[in-house]
Amino acid sequence: MKYDNVKRVVILGGGESGYGSAVLAQSKGFDTFLSDAGTLSEKYRSLLLAEGIAFEEGGHTEELITSADLVVKSPGIPDKAPMIVRLRELGVPIVSEIEFAFPFSKGKTICITGSNGKTTTTTLTHRILAEAGWDVAVGGNIGESYALTVARGDKEWYVLELSSFQLDGCHDFRADVGVLMNITPDHLDRYGYNFQNYVDSKMRIIRNQSSDDHFIYLGDDEVVGREVAKLHPAATLSPFAKGNIVEGVARVEVGGRSLAIELDKLHIKGLHNAYNAMAASLAALAAGVEEEQILSTLYSFEGVEHRLEKVCVIDGVEWINDSKATNVDSVWYALESMTRPTVWIAGGTDKGNDYEPLMEFVGRKVKTLVCMGVNNSKLIDNFSGIVPVYNTSSLDEAVEVCRQVAQSGDTVLLSPACASFDLFRNYEERGRLFKERVRELATKR
Numbered sequence: 001m002k003y004d005n006v007k008r009v010v011i012l013g014g015g016e017s018g019y020g021s022a023v024l025a026q027s028k029g030f031d032t033f034l035s036d037a038g039t040l041s042e043k044y045r046s047l048l049l050a051e052g053i054a055f056e057e058g059g060h061t062e063e064l065i066t067s068a069d070l071v072v073k074s075p076g077i078p079d080k081a082p083m084i085v086r087l088r089e090l091g092v093p094i095v096s097e098i099e100f101a102f103p104f105s106k107g108k109t110i111c112i113t114g115s116n117g118k119t120t121t122t123t124l125t126h127r128i129l130a131e132a133g134w135d136v137a138v139g140g141n142i143g144e145s146y147a148l149t150v151a152r153g154d155k156e157w158y159v160l161e162l163s164s165f166q167l168d169g170c171h172d173f174r175a176d177v178g179v180l181m182n183i184t185p186d187h188l189d190r191y192g193y194n195f196q197n198y199v200d201s202k203m204r205i206i207r208n209q210s211s212d213d214h215f216i217y218l219g220d221d222e223v224v225g226r227e228v229a230k231l232h233p234a235a236t237l238s239p240f241a242k243g244n245i246v247e248g249v250a251r252v253e254v255g256g257r258s259l260a261i262e263l264d265k266l267h268i269k270g271l272h273n274a275y276n277a278m279a280a281s282l283a284a285l286a287a288g289v290e291e292e293q294i295l296s297t298l299y300s301f302e303g304v305e306h307r308l309e310k311v312c313v314i315d316g317v318e319w320i321n322d323s324k325a326t327n328v329d330s331v332w333y334a335l336e337s338m339t340r341p342t343v344w345i346a347g348g349t350d351k352g353n354d355y356e357p358l359m360e361f362v363g364r365k366v367k368t369l370v371c372m373g374v375n376n377s378k379l380i381d382n383f384s385g386i387v388p389v390y391n392t393s394s395l396d397e398a399v400e401v402c403r404q405v406a407q408s409g410d411t412v413l414l415s416p417a418c419a420s421f422d423l424f425r426n427y428e429e430r431g432r433l434f435k436e437r438v439r440e441l442a443t444k445r
Contacts, residue, residue, distance in 0.1 A: 003103065006069040007031055012083065013074025014040045014048070014057065017097040020145030021072040022053045024101055027151045033068075035060050037083075066090055072100045075141075075165035078190055096169025098140065098162065101147040103172075107155045110283050111140070113162045113205050114181025114218075116330040117276050120268070121181060122161035123304050124280040128297040129157060132289050140166065157287065164201040165190070174208040177286045178235065179279050180217040183224055184329035188352035203227050209235040214254065214286040216240065216279055238286070240278040242271065252278050254285045259294060267302045270337035306431035308334060311438045316408025319438045322415035323431030328353050334415040335361040342366050343406045345398050347373030348418030348430075355382040355417070362386055368405045372398040374422040395423065395430075399437045 009025040011018045014036035025032040034048065034055040048055050056064070060083050065071070071087055071094045078084070087094055110129075112122045119142055126138035139146040140160035149155060164187060183202050191197035206215055211234050217224050219239030228237070238254040250261040259281050263274055277298055284294050303309065306324040313319070318340065325331045326348075335342070335358065344366045355378075362369070362383060369389045371379045376391050383389055390405075392398040402412045414434050416427075424430040 003028075003030075003070070008033070008068050009070050009072060009100075010035065010065050010068035011072045011074075012036075012060075012065070013077055014044050014055065015074060015076070016044075016145045017147070018072070018074045019044045019047060020148030020151065021097045021100055022048065022055070023051060024104065024147040024151040025072070026051065026053055028104065033064060035065055062086065066092065068092055070095065070100075072097055073169060075163055075169075079168075094169065095171065096166045097145060097147045098160065098166050099170045099173050101150045102174075105146075105150045105154050105158070107150075107158050108176040108287070109174075110157070110159045110177040110179065110287060111162050111175035111205060112160065112179040112181070112279070112283070113164070113167065113202055114179075115184040115186045115202075115327060116325075116333065117181040117272060117279070118161050119324065120273070120304050120307055121179065121276045121279045121283075122159055124276060124297070124301050125179075125283045126159040127301060128280060128284045128289055128294055129159065129287065131297050132284075132293040134289075159283075162205065164198060167204040167207075168201055170204060170207065172208065174210075175205060175213065177214045177216065177283050178205045178209060179283050180205055180215070180224055181275065181279060182218050182221045182329065183227075184327065185354060186327040186329070186351060193352055199223060199227060203231060206231065206233040206235065209233060211235065214238060214283075216254070216282045216286070218275060218279075219243075238282050240275065240282060242274075244278060245274060250274055250278050252282050252285070254282050257285045257291070259285060259291050261295070261298060265299045267300075268308075270308070270333060272333035272337070273303075306427060308337065309431070309435075311435050312442050314438070314442045316410075317406045318411045320411060320413045320415075321431045321434050321438075322413060323420070323427045323434060325415040325417060326419050326427055327351065328355060328357055328417050331415045331417045332357055332361065334413060335365055338365050338411060338413065340409060340411045341407075343368045343370060343402050343410055343412045345370045345372055345402065345412065345414045346417050347371045347376050347379055348416045348423070349373075349421045350375075350378055350418050353378070353417060355379070358417075359386065367410065370398050370401050370405075372416070372423070373418065379417075395433055395437060399434070399441065403441060 008031040011034040129136040135156040137149045137155045213235040215235040219241035309321040311319040420430040
């Protein structure tokens, strides 16, 4: 997007994305104003004051917002929010932080999206480039915002985790290397409970790519395969799949360069992590990282917080924090990797989940389901009669039930399949508090 006629930029939302956008806007000389309908955290309030950026919180002042030439919308704000509806009625352009920052950066981008696996793949890809000594930043949906890094000092490379919400606000943005992990039903409450709307959002990852670019995707995903065949991306295509794995070695190739990954040398286990390792390797190969460096980082990488994170073992019971599993597909991969009888903790804010894909694993691997949430009726209806089901309404209650039913040799797995907002601020808080309770339990033992 060209900003030649833009004088006033308004940012909606005062979290990491909004704060970074405000800093970038002010640094480029725009009349900058930030508005948050809620209460700003003390961190971002202090930072905005220190930067001298005008802002309001606790509500939106319409005349201060509708006077904008451009609005940068934080990804958590839905399109049906009254202020967004009003801005669209007035024809005020609305973009995401990613779109806003793009014209101000000379760096190349590796952009990773998907319903599951994107955080691990993004973190691993960034680690590969960083350990190779490249000038690289990680951002988007994790870490420091893309806009803030661009404002503070541009990088040669960016590894960006992009959610569907961020992609929705991208128009001219282009990924030099696009990575699509998978597309399974998620966030349907934001997409009119229409799966194709969500699919279309994810496929924006290839928007504006040319024959000079690379598109890496999961060839085993039927939805992605269908969309690739339909859209004919201009970029060089590099699929990865389970078929790449032969006798414990995953072989990938892009642009005439190949790599053989010995899966038993990875600290991160399971098919989903084999996919993550293949995707990150292909992205790094496409960017130009040496094969030896890629393998060195792959074999030392121990995973990310809140994703199949081992907390501790208490009286022979293994406790695992998988709080980041906020949809059914992510839980499918978690259960697929379980090798011990599993006490499964699930529940939270349902996003239109269909639990049918989990039935086979639950019947075979789960010994008890402990529901944790304000309203657990959907989980109870789906799994009662398959396994014993306990209904709890707090973390403390759920952990206590697990302590009582789990026996030596079992695994207690927090893998919620739902958003966290009924009891927690986000999945990070849910996972952190879970770990605290479990470690307290270990201390008492």
